[in-house]
Amino acid sequence: MSDVKNILLVGVGGQGIILASKILSEGLISAGYDVKMSEVHGMAQRGGSVTTQVRFGKKVYSPIIGKGQADIIVSFEKMESLRWMEYLKVGGKVVVNDYEIPSAPILAGSVKYPQNIIETLKEKADTTVFKAADIAKELGNIKTMNVVMVGALVKAMGLDEVNWENVVRENVKESLADINIEALKKGMEQVK
């Protein structure tokens, strides 16, 4: 089972993580991998912490990723990357959107948004940080933030055998295809 790769996408309900995972999965399938993906619906989606899990390889059994097993964590929100850190493989990578969504206890003023997250991440893992929300806004649609993240992810994972532009085109509304492809490219540029 050692050839199976594990990608954990984490963020906050409403950030478009499910679509991002769908694009990712469809791309991996087009490259001939067996893929399983697990997502969260219902109560957990209402502004709560959400994850989707994508596993690919020659043959995948479990649809979920265990602790210490993720090859990469793609975090759509800064604090969420810390929350899921124990799922990262020792030596794994983190791609993080430098974007804060304060949770209810923070908004209520009882606690502060944690400081020095990026520093903590960098101590523990190979970390790429950028502001996907700003990039998406510059492109003219904040909602393309998820596709910016996909771009960074596929570059960080070295998944070059897939024509990601085609995959994006097939999985978003036709009228939004061009802007999303731009978002994908911008995301790829963030990873050196």
Added chain:
Amino acid sequence: MKKFMTGNEAMARGAFEAGVTFASAYPGTPSTEILENIGPYKEHIYAEWAPNEKVALEVAIGASIAGARSVAAMKHVGVNVAADPLFTYAYTGVNGGLVLISADDPGMHSSQNEQDNRYYAKFSKVAMIEPSDSQESKDFMKIALELSEQYDTPVLFRVTTRICHSKGLVEMGEREEVGIRPYSKNIPKFVATPANGRVLHVKVEERLRQLEEFSNKTDLNRIEWNSKKVGIVTAGVAYQYAKEVFGEDASYLKLGFTYPLPMDKIREFASQVETLYVIEELEPYMEEQIKAAGIACIGKDLIPRIGELNPDIIAKAILGVERETLSVSEASVVGRPPTMCAGCPHRGFFYQISKKKNVMISGDIGCYTLGSAEPLSAMDTCICMGASISAGHGAQKAFEFNGVDKKVVGVIGDSTFFHSGVTSLMDIVYNKGTAVTVILDNRITGMTGHQENPGTGYTLQGDKTHAINIPLLCEAVGVKKENIFVINPLDLDACNKAIDTALKATEPTVIVTEWPCVLKKFTPEDIERFGNKKVICRVDEEKCKSCRICTKTGCPAIAFDTKAVINEDMCAGCEVCLQACPFKAIEKVGE
């Protein structure tokens, strides 16, 4: 051709390929998308949302009696609601095949309990099938419908969250048109009187004997031989977890047909392995029966019965191994519980009622259960669909009868009111109750992701239909017109006035709040009625006195540093904070 599908999509596809012509459901996570994905097969399958799970199963039973292959889908707790027809249809048997899909939620991702519905198969004496991935979710659906007809039994198709909401590759098949079986009147079979029931029960026991024979023979229950040191009996998604952990180092008896269990096959398998483990999620459903048959095995002594299972738990429990992890101090991460969305129409109402003293708020199942979260904390109880009104009525009567001065308010959503709140309201009227009923009508079934319901004016398959008028329905039940207050929940003064009036009332009183869910795609009727304004709110820093009152609304778009700040990307312009601010420091922009 292969497609990447969730278990829910695959079950829908399976129903299509199996020649199903009738499907019904009440939405509930994790089952909702099954019917949503059957809906588009409009040419081949009639599909509907029923007002509750009991009705959903009953209409499917009616279609089955008429001769159509039929499917009803619901979440685990929904089967509790549908248990009455299930237990009797188990006796009568079917005409067209009938499959009841029970989608269980181990780990309670979006549920109030984690009951294990495999016991329903044993309890009601119907056959049970459990797929372990998306491909099986499709393939087994067809087998389930065929078995239903062959053995004259409803089939419980039991899935869990990780089957429903995990995607895998599925090989597509063609639809097989099976048509409708002929209907003929058959009183001894379909009229469940005591006299007929006694005869039918004998047949049910004989049917179970035949089904156990089938269970021992079928490839749905298959052995994968590897090392014989360890043998594992498993089913459902637990099979995938076991394979993940043991790979080729164990032999597997992988069960897809799990009631009745193939006890001969299990005994044979057990006799050939050194140690037999039963790996199952939640309760020791299989283990109990295997042990009762006198077969030694290890299960819940090692594997917890609480919560969702995963490969790590199995590896640690049986092999004693754990993967190395990176540690991050837990103190550095702040919790992120689900909250009502920015712009949620429920917020205004909950903000106002949260300020009332000496009120017990009897809650219900839906997005508005989040009214219980801080800082609103505006809920005392939440039991099950419809209980807000009835449990509230009971509490109010108990308080009054025993001389306790406390007012009770039942809070329920539109879809939940249609589901089972309306009968509870009848109880209040009939028994002269004084508990206040609040129906939060957001014009859609919200929590499960926007399904139509009897109040929205549209059907599952997109046809326009009559929209039940909630105030008129309350009036028809017997609530006096002058005691029904229809308000906009985003208008704080209106909420306050209605709540105060209702709290003083000595007769059955209903407040109906009407505003569409902020995430809803407005219908033309919604736009006509509620408009389509696009504004957002902004804090005037000069005027903000840092009193933090706006943050007491619990809106996720409002943050506070030294002054309040509204996140413009999230703000939906509901204006609740604007009204709550005592210093008029919040203004509308973009009008």
